[in-house]
Amino acid sequence: MSKIKIAIQKSGRLNEDSVKILKDCGISIDNGIDQLKAETRNFPMEVMFLRNGDIPKYLRDGVVDIAIIGENVLIEKGKDIAIAEKLNFSKCKVSLAVPKDFNYNSIEDLQGKKIATSYPNTVTEYLDAKGIKADLHQISGSVEIAPNIGLADAICDIVSSGSTLFKNNLKEVEVMLTSEAVLAVSPKISEDNKKILEKLQFRIKSVLKARN
Ligand code: PRP
Ligand code: MG
DSSP: OOOEEEEEESSSHHHHHHHHHHHHTTOEEOSOTTSSEEEEESSSEEEEEEOGGGHHHHHHHTSSSEEEEEHHHHHHHOTTSEEEEEOSOSOEEEEEEEETTSOOOSGGGGTTOEEEESOHHHHHHHHHHTTOOOEEEEOSSOGGGGGGGTSOSEEEEEESSSHHHHHTTEEEEEEEEEEOEEEEEOTTOOHHHHHHHHHHHHHHHHHHHHHO
């Protein structure tokens, strides 16, 4: 019998809530997070624990059939990938922020400035639409430190509670998008696994309904 392969975040903000929603759907994952691959009980599913940023490619290539992932990651790297369900957790924004003492009036103030980010495509699209040309520095984490070490004038990153911005003396100046966890589907999913996906979606819908 066929099994659906699902990718969930290996570590980080989505991991715990992703495991939890599967559990609430009556699907228990057999072994711990330390293993990269796990079997499930009560449902024809295999779980792969992967890095967030790699998941869009795995979906595109059909290495996994579905994934629980932040919409923001799909917007950055997987615009071609379909969303089956919004999951109503891990809500965040992707925002531009500048040092508190930066006298910011409008997006024009970022013209020609250095911006550090892990979301180059999202920022480029946003700035292009507003006719702003900036100098992007792509880094993969701890983006908020960049202005303090002289690497950038501004940053673009995820804002959730806002505490990372606060701790680094930054202020949010533009919200580029809002995001939440979603269930994404590979364009290469087989007909058999589509049927399993339908069953999973049915369970997810009732879980989300009960949570409200
Ligand atoms: C994420 C994100 C922000 C922060 C936002 O970083 O990159 O820095 O969380 O959350 P907050 O608004 O609640 O502070 P994370 O701690 O996951 O580490 P990373 O940047 O090194 O990936
Ligand atoms: Mg961070």
